[in-house]
Structures are given as C-alpha cells and as structure tokens.
Amino acid sequence: MxxxxxxxxxxxxxxxxxxxxxxxxxxxxxxxxxxxxxxxxxxxxxxxxxxxxxxxxxxxxxxxxxxxxxxxxxxxxxxxxxxxxxxxxxxxxxxxxxxxxxxxxxxxxxxxxxxxxxxxxxxxxxxxxxxxxxxxxxxxGGLRVGVSARLARTAFAQWAGLDLHDVEEAWPCVRPPYAPLFTWAAGGEKPALADVAGFRPFMLANPLEETDVRQLDPAAYAVEWKWDGIRVQVVGRAGDRRIYARSGDDITHSFPDVAAAIDFDGALDGELLVRDADGAPAPFNHLQQRLNRKTVSAALLRKYPAFVRAYDLLQAGEEDLRPHPFAERRRRLEAFLARPRERFDLSPLLPLTAWDDLGRLREEARERRMEGLMLKRWDSVYVPGRPKGPWFKWKRDPLTVDAVLLYAQRGHGKRSSYYSDYTFGVWRGDELVPVGKAYFGFTDEDLRQLDKWIRANTTDRFGPVRQVKPGLVFEVAFDSIHPSPRHKSGLAMRFPRISRIRWDKPHTEADRLETLATLVEAGGGA
CATH class of the missing domain: 1.10.3260.10 (DNA ligase, ATP-dependent, N-terminal domain)
Structure with missing residues (x-):
C-alpha cells in the first residue's frame, strides 16, 4: 500500500x-x-x-x-x-x-x-x-492525480515495449490484477480475444481550418454531420455485448437498452444519441442524463431512449473491415442497416460538389443542432490514432458571453490550495443568476491573480466554496446552451471555458439572460 x-x-x-x-x-x-x-x-x-x-x-x-x-x-x-x-x-x-x-x-x-x-x-x-x-x-473512488485511463494504458504499453493499440484491444479481455497482461509483457502470448467483444482503437479526425478547405479535392471526400452526442463503438461477439467510449472505457452498464439490441457479431463505429418524442436526435443535455450511471432506472430508459447513429462498420462476423477503404466499409454498412434495426440507424451522407456547399452546410450546423461537419476520404483505411489527411472535423464556431464571477471553489490535486473552479452568472433584471461553471482556459499566472482577487473579495463561505462580491467579468466560450431546471436561471451551458478575463469591463455591463435565451431559440440548445 x-x-x-x-x-x-x-x-x-x-x-x-x-x-x-x-x-x-x-x-x-x-x-x-x-x-x-x-x-x-x-x-x-x-x-x-x-x-x-x-x-x-x-x-x-x-x-x-x-x-x-x-x-x-x-x-x-x-x-x-x-x-x-x-x-x-x-x-x-x-x-x-x-x-x-x-x-x-x-x-x-x-x-x-x-x-x-x-x-x-x-x-x-x-x-x-x-x-x-x-x-x-x-x-x-476519486484519485484525481491527473492520469486518465488511456494515459495509464499508455504507460503500461511503453513499459512493456508493446504497441499501444494492441494493448487497448487486449484490455477488455482481462480483469484486475491483469496477470495475463504482465505475462504478455514478460514475453508470453497476447491475451486471446476468444469470445470477448473486444475494443478496437478509434480512428480520429484532425481539425480543419477554413484556409485549408480549398486545398482539398471535394470529389475525394465524403461529408457527414458531426452529431452532437458521444462517439461509441458497439461490439457483439458470441453473445457478449459491449459498448465502448472513445477512451476505451466500457460503458455498457449505462446503456442496457442499446446493449440488448446488439443481435449481431461485428463492430459498429457511431454516435450515441437519445431520441426525442418525435423520434429525432434530442439535445445533448438529454443524453447527459444517461451518462456516467452505474444503473439506469426504468423511468430514465423510458424518458431518454438511447440509440446509435452508425457511420462505420469495422467488423462483420469474422471479417476485419478496417483494412478496406472507407467507400467499401460504407457500402457494407449501408447493406448491414438496409433492414430496420432497433436502436441503430445510418448516418446520412451530405451532398458535396464544391467547397461552397461545405461552407453553407457549416453555417447551417447550429440551426440544425449539429456540432459541425466530418470529412472522410473515400480511400481511407481505418487506422488507430489521428493520421494527418484522411479525416477532418470542421466544427462550428463557439458562442461567447460576458458573465460575472459569483462563486469560487478550491480545485483538486496541485490546485487544492487555489480557488480554480468558477461559477458565473448573467443579469436577470437587477439580479445575477448562475448559468455555468468552468475550471480551465486560463494560465497558471492567471490562476494566481484570480485566487488573490477571490480571497480579497470574499463575502461568504460555504465549506470549500467562497461567494464573492460582483466585480470580475469573464468572457466565457461555450458550444451551446439549453434549458436546465437545475439552474436558477433556467439555462445551462455546454462545455463552458474561460476565453478571457475581462479585468477592464464593469460587471454591470455583463450580458443579460435574455441574450442567452435567444441563443436557445436560435438553435443553441444542442
């Protein structure tokens, strides 16, 4: 110990x-x-x-x-x-x-x-x-030592002199304390996948800059929406059914409704989403109700039914399709989903004849509640990691708002002595109401200045949390905003981060709740 x-x-x-x-x-x-x-x-x-x-x-x-x-x-x-x-x-x-x-x-x-x-x-x-x-x-269960599961697996792979992607494929086949992994590291056999629905490391996309678009050949790429859910891999083998997050973590227990519908031997790559009352993909905050749960109640299953919008077929029975070009994998995927399958449907391709079409589609992304666009070369094979060139993601621009710091909480680990987690709000009438919380987007020097300001302007304490007098404005960037009954404002941001610290701006000039409400009405509630 x-x-x-x-x-x-x-x-x-x-x-x-x-x-x-x-x-x-x-x-x-x-x-x-x-x-x-x-x-x-x-x-x-x-x-x-x-x-x-x-x-x-x-x-x-x-x-x-x-x-x-x-x-x-x-x-x-x-x-x-x-x-x-x-x-x-x-x-x-x-x-x-x-x-x-x-x-x-x-x-x-x-x-x-x-x-x-x-x-x-x-x-x-x-x-x-x-x-x-x-x-x-x-x-x-809260180590908080700055080590993700993937970093720990990377450390094992490097120490053992093994390929990380091989290690990630073998990981679901073993259980703590991982005796077969250490036998493999000592020169033994790789743990056999056998009848386990194993994980296949994801292929990732590179960000696409607007200036780079016209350097590409539009005929060489398929285009899809970047769906506003979480990317998953759905695997079935010999009755074993599993759902993996992008990190390689097994999240099957959180989505038993999807797992129960895996009636095939194979592996799908796709987006995990929740359906709304009309059967369409619901905003991300609906999916959020299902994430990170060890057990899911019958009420949650009924209210937030999950499904997977598939955009790649990696394995069909015993056949590994990853060495095939995307055009072939897409053809096989369309054939696989030609008949209706409960909890699974096909991510449609978007028409593209010129780059002007792409810009127009990206402009529509927020209105359609999409994160942006995905571009995939028709000839790209499926390889782990983030190779340069085959796949691109072109996300919509973030939204920004000027908000006032309301509360600050101590961080964890090396930040445990600093107030580094910030709750901020906007004006509703003459009252400030919270709309989000952020704990990144600033430098270590910024953190020291913020901590000093917070300690000097504290008005009340609640355990590790301090309430501060209104006075400090943040420019907050975020991906979308949606209704939230848990917040006094009735709204909550998705992926908020500190874009700038507005030391120069009077807090009375921060944004108002009505401004954020218009972003929801304009389609910002993805």
Missing part, C-alpha cells in the same frame, strides 16, 4: 505527461504482483471496490477528531481525504505494518458495505499521512 501511496503522491505533483509516464513505469517495474496490477487498475478506473460515501468518511472523522477543528481544517484544505489524512491520530500502542494493497482490495471486495468504516479505521491506524491519503482516495 505504501508503494502505491508514493506513486499517487508523485503523480499529483508531477506536471508533465512524460514525468507521469515515467513514474507509472517505475511502479510497474518495482512493485510486486498482484500489487502492481491492482495499482494499475485503480489508475484506469477498473477497480470497483464499492466506493465509500463522503458521509461515511466525515462520520469517521467526527469520531476520531474534534469536529469543529476538522471542519475548520477541511474548509482551509478543501479536500476531504487530505484533511483526514493529516488530522488522523492512531491510538497509543498501534505499531502494525502498513497493509499491503491486495489485502485492502481483497478484503473490501469480500466484506459487506457495513464493515467499511471499521476496516478503514484499522488501516488508517497502520499508515502514515501519505498512505492514509492514498487509501482514502482509493476507497472513495
């Missing part, structure tokens, strides 16, 4: 991607089995321990610490695990060795949830502050 804790501690303070890869590789090289497998699974999100609720952690803190001192410290530190790790004091006489990581994992997976607080207290007594912090992060 201590070696895993040292890894997390190193990762959270390591700013560079290369440095993170090096730290993970060192852990894989030096940690014993099955520790390194469980540690890798924690980084990829494959380790399901039935995470403890924050309320249970707070109750444990209140039992061992002075509650007033704990909550004052929590308000200052801004991180529950870090606060408890620093304040925890073992009872006199405890001198046991730190628990090995497999002991923690195996015990938690076998024990009833009601025993978690008791087990956790015993382990906290045996660890130092860093070990306690790592244990709490592990057991609450």
């Amino acid at each position: 201590q070696q895993f804790a040292d890894l997390l501690d190193g990762l959270v303070f390591m700013p560079s991607r290369t440095g993170k890869l090096r730290l993970i590789a060192h852990y894989l090289e030096t940690a014993p089995d099955p520790d390194r497998g469980y540690g890798l699974a924690a980084l990829t999100g494959d380790l399901d321990l039935g995470p403890a609720k924050p309320g249970a952690i707070r109750a444990l803190a209140e039992a061992r610490c002075d509650p007033t001192l704990f909550y004052l410290s929590y308000d200052y530190v801004g991180d529950l695990a870090e606060t408890l790790a620093l304040m925890w004091r073992p009872p006199p006489g405890v001198n046991a060795a730190p628990p090995p990581l497999p002991e923690v994992v195996d015990t938690l997976m076998a024990a009833p949830r009601t025993r978690t607080p008791e087990l956790l207290a015993g382990w906290l007594d045996r660890l130092d502050a860093t070990g306690r912090w790592a244990l709490l992060k592990l057991i609450t």
Whole structure:
C-alpha cells in the first residue's frame, strides 16, 4: 500500500505527461504482483471496490477528531481525504505494518458495505499521512492525480515495449490484477480475444481550418454531420455485448437498452444519441442524463431512449473491415442497416460538389443542432490514432458571453490550495443568476491573480466554496446552451471555458439572460 501511496503522491505533483509516464513505469517495474496490477487498475478506473460515501468518511472523522477543528481544517484544505489524512491520530500502542494493497482490495471486495468504516479505521491506524491519503482516495473512488485511463494504458504499453493499440484491444479481455497482461509483457502470448467483444482503437479526425478547405479535392471526400452526442463503438461477439467510449472505457452498464439490441457479431463505429418524442436526435443535455450511471432506472430508459447513429462498420462476423477503404466499409454498412434495426440507424451522407456547399452546410450546423461537419476520404483505411489527411472535423464556431464571477471553489490535486473552479452568472433584471461553471482556459499566472482577487473579495463561505462580491467579468466560450431546471436561471451551458478575463469591463455591463435565451431559440440548445 505504501508503494502505491508514493506513486499517487508523485503523480499529483508531477506536471508533465512524460514525468507521469515515467513514474507509472517505475511502479510497474518495482512493485510486486498482484500489487502492481491492482495499482494499475485503480489508475484506469477498473477497480470497483464499492466506493465509500463522503458521509461515511466525515462520520469517521467526527469520531476520531474534534469536529469543529476538522471542519475548520477541511474548509482551509478543501479536500476531504487530505484533511483526514493529516488530522488522523492512531491510538497509543498501534505499531502494525502498513497493509499491503491486495489485502485492502481483497478484503473490501469480500466484506459487506457495513464493515467499511471499521476496516478503514484499522488501516488508517497502520499508515502514515501519505498512505492514509492514498487509501482514502482509493476507497472513495476519486484519485484525481491527473492520469486518465488511456494515459495509464499508455504507460503500461511503453513499459512493456508493446504497441499501444494492441494493448487497448487486449484490455477488455482481462480483469484486475491483469496477470495475463504482465505475462504478455514478460514475453508470453497476447491475451486471446476468444469470445470477448473486444475494443478496437478509434480512428480520429484532425481539425480543419477554413484556409485549408480549398486545398482539398471535394470529389475525394465524403461529408457527414458531426452529431452532437458521444462517439461509441458497439461490439457483439458470441453473445457478449459491449459498448465502448472513445477512451476505451466500457460503458455498457449505462446503456442496457442499446446493449440488448446488439443481435449481431461485428463492430459498429457511431454516435450515441437519445431520441426525442418525435423520434429525432434530442439535445445533448438529454443524453447527459444517461451518462456516467452505474444503473439506469426504468423511468430514465423510458424518458431518454438511447440509440446509435452508425457511420462505420469495422467488423462483420469474422471479417476485419478496417483494412478496406472507407467507400467499401460504407457500402457494407449501408447493406448491414438496409433492414430496420432497433436502436441503430445510418448516418446520412451530405451532398458535396464544391467547397461552397461545405461552407453553407457549416453555417447551417447550429440551426440544425449539429456540432459541425466530418470529412472522410473515400480511400481511407481505418487506422488507430489521428493520421494527418484522411479525416477532418470542421466544427462550428463557439458562442461567447460576458458573465460575472459569483462563486469560487478550491480545485483538486496541485490546485487544492487555489480557488480554480468558477461559477458565473448573467443579469436577470437587477439580479445575477448562475448559468455555468468552468475550471480551465486560463494560465497558471492567471490562476494566481484570480485566487488573490477571490480571497480579497470574499463575502461568504460555504465549506470549500467562497461567494464573492460582483466585480470580475469573464468572457466565457461555450458550444451551446439549453434549458436546465437545475439552474436558477433556467439555462445551462455546454462545455463552458474561460476565453478571457475581462479585468477592464464593469460587471454591470455583463450580458443579460435574455441574450442567452435567444441563443436557445436560435438553435443553441444542442
């Protein structure tokens, strides 16, 4: 456990991607089995321990610490695990060795949830502050150390000297602590796909600049809408049915209605969407109600029925179609979907004879609630990664609004000492109402200046959140805006990010809610 804790501690303070890869590789090289497998699974999100609720952690803190001192410290530190790790004091006489990581994992997976607080207290007594912090992060399911699942898989591939795309294909075939993967890394056989509906790494598109458009031959490209959902891969093999996100994460559990309709052996690449009452693709915020859920209620299944709009066929039975050109794969896809299939339909191609057609279509994207356009060379084979030239995405321009900072919350990891998560609002009459939240789009120097301004202009505190007096304006860029009953304003932005800090602009001149409402009416509610 201590070696895993040292890894997390190193990762959270390591700013560079290369440095993170090096730290993970060192852990894989030096940690014993099955520790390194469980540690890798924690980084990829494959380790399901039935995470403890924050309320249970707070109750444990209140039992061992002075509650007033704990909550004052929590308000200052801004991180529950870090606060408890620093304040925890073992009872006199405890001198046991730190628990090995497999002991923690195996015990938690076998024990009833009601025993978690008791087990956790015993382990906290045996660890130092860093070990306690790592244990709490592990057991609450919130590592937040700046490592995505794909970065962890990349680290394993580089350490093992294996091709990343081969590793990503094999990953769904194994389970923590990944013994077959480490056997493969030591020179053994690649884990067999067998009857597992395995993952195929996605082919990605490059952004297209307007100045580059006329350098391309319009006859060489197929054009489709860039649908406003999430890209998925739907795979069926020998009765095994899976849905993969672009990251390679298995999201089948969130979409059982789509999984139940996989009655074929093959692999489709497409866009996961939700239907509205008329059967058309609904705005993205409808799909958002279904994302990141371990279980989906019958009410959600009825209200937000999911489907996949397919735009590529990667596998048909035993035949791998990826080496074929897109024109052939498209022909096979059209034949595959020639008969109606529940939860699956075909992404139509758009007419293109000249680049003027493309510009016109892009201008229509927002009105049609599309993200933009996709261009795919008819002769392109399907290869993993983002090769230059075969595929392009031409997204619509973002919307912007001037909004006033209302609340600031401490960040996580290396940002835990800074107020880096910002809630902002616009004017409704003479009242500011929140419309979104952003935590990126600014430099480290900007962050230091913002943090200083927030501390100097705080009017109230709510745990790790500070309310500030109106005065600071952000130019916020966002992709779309849609109705939201969860916000006091009745509206919420999609993908908001800080475009500029308007130190120069009076907050009284920020935008009004009526302005944002017109963007919804104009089709900004995608």
